[in-house]
Amino acid sequence: MNRDRFPQLEVDLGKLKENLTALRERCQDSFVGVAGVVKGAGAWDSVVRAFDSAGLSYLATSRVDQLRGMREQGVKTPLMYIRIPMRSELADVVSLADASLQSDTDILRATEAEAARQGKTHGVVLMIDLGDLREGFWSAEELVDAAVEVERELPHLHLLGVGVNLSCYGSILPDKRNMQGLVSLAYEVEQAIGRRLEIVSGGSSTSMYMTLNGTMPYRVNNLRLGEIALLGSVYGCSPDFTNKDVFTLRAEVVECRDKPSFPVGQLTVDAFGRAREYEDRGIRRRAIVAMGRLDYGEPCDITPRMAGVEVLGASSDHTILDVEAVKDRIKVGDILEFDVNYASLANLTNTHGVELVTRG
Numbered sequence: 199m200n201r202d203r204f205p206q207l208e209v210d211l212g213k214l215k216e217n218l219t220a221l222r223e224r225c226q227d228s229f230v231g232v233a234g235v236v237k238g239a240g241a242w243d244s245v246v247r248a249f250d251s252a253g254l255s256y257l258a259t260s261r262v263d264q265l266r267g268m269r270e271q272g273v274k275t276p277l278m279y280i281r282i283p284m285r286s287e288l289a290d291v292v293s294l295a296d297a298s299l300q301s302d303t304d305i306l307r308a309t310e311a312e313a314a315r316q317g318k319t320h321g322v323v324l325m326i327d328l329g330d331l332r333e334g335f336w337s338a339e340e341l342v343d344a345a346v347e348v349e350r351e352l353p354h355l356h357l358l359g360v361g362v363n364l365s366c367y368g369s370i371l372p373d374k375r376n377m378q379g380l381v382s383l384a385y386e387v388e389q390a391i392g393r394r395l396e397i398v399s400g401g402s403s404t405s406m407y408m409t410l411n412g413t414m415p416y417r418v419n420n421l422r423l424g425e426i427a428l429l430g431s432v433y434g435c436s437p438d439f440t441n442k443d444v445f446t447l448r449a450e451v452v453e454c455r456d457k458p459s460f461p462v463g464q465l466t467v468d469a470f471g472r473a474r475e476y477e478d479r480g481i482r483r484r485a486i487v488a489m490g491r492l493d494y495g496e497p498c499d500i501t502p503r504m505a506g507v508e509v510l511g512a513s514s515d516h517t518i519l520d521v522e523a524v525k526d527r528i529k530v531g532d533i534l535e536f537d538v539n540y541a542s543l544a545n546l547t548n549t550h551g552v553e554l555v556t557r558g
């Protein structure tokens with residue numbers, strides 16, 4: 199009897215470690231340290247173990263409960279908190295993380311007070327916004343002032359460096375121009391505080407292509423990499439040396455029969471209040487797997503591995519597949535495999551109904 203439970207997400211630790219090692223080595227060749235970002239896999243303990251053994255500069259995440267989980271797991275790599283901290287969570291941020299990204303002078307002062315209270319030194323990376331319009335100081339002058347204040351007046355904070363976030367909200371591509379802007383800013387801060395910064399953090403997975411093609415300015419010496427390690431690629435950069443199948447999603451077929459492809463009756467809205475369009479392709483074989491939006495989010499974010507299987511849509515708990523092209527190969531009780539993307543991976547690892555399975 200098959201005792202596996204579904205839906206099920208499997209991580210292949212061997213493949214993940216190969217990705218991490220290959221990326222760390224390429225970065226090292228360019229004198230770039232890696233902060234490995236585990237939020238995309240919900241700081242799943244198996245994934246964290248692989249990251250922790252990969253010789254990275256930091257393990258990073260954007261959630262305090264994930265920081266706590268990693269501490270409880272006993273990770274050896276220093277921890278970096280990469281969401282701009284809320285005032286209300288500073289006690290946890292200071293006690294759990296070795297460093298955080300920061301973009302507000304008041305919060306820096308409050309972090310200092312908390313670090314003093316806990317008798318700790320907390321590392322900070324000041325973020326500059328170079329056009330993506332997510333977090334970061336907008337004015338370089340303001341950032342330099344904040345850097346000087348941290349350096350001279352906030353003794354329980356250690357100014358590690360400066361960083362930028364790109365291709366997130368504003369979809370701005372990391373390029374020579376914004377990276378050079380970051381380098382100039384680092385230089386300005388160094389002039390103002392009279393010493394060299396340890397970290398100049400040039401962004402996330404979407405900056406990796408510059409390191410790989412040799413266009414990253416020499417002074418950028420840190421990247422915060424999540425997606426490209428977990429999934430082996432990121433939009434615009436798919437190296438030939440990474441595994442793209444670290445994760446496998448599996449779901450069980452609970453119904454498989456011929457039905458019309460156009461709904462019968464008066465059309466209104468679907469279960470989520472959305473008006474939808476349907477193409478009439480006649481009678482087709484459809485399969486339903488017991489897995490839905492509550493598990494992975496949006497049905498467009500999972501891809502069936504079997505050629506000829508097409509995702510038609512989903513409710514909270516069911517995903518409807520067109521299997522006409524492979525109708526002799528699928529029956530009730532079968533297990534179908536899917537590839538995930540960053541969005542579905544984050545959802546699948548942050549929910550209760552999905553069995554997380556570790557291989558290797």
Ligand SMILES: *Cc1c(COP(=O)(O)O)cnc(C)c1O
Binds near residue numbers: 237299423424426
């Ligand atoms: C999520 C995140 C990253 C990592 O992004 P990837 O696309 O997974 O590499 C880096 N920096 C910050 C601030 C983030 O929030």
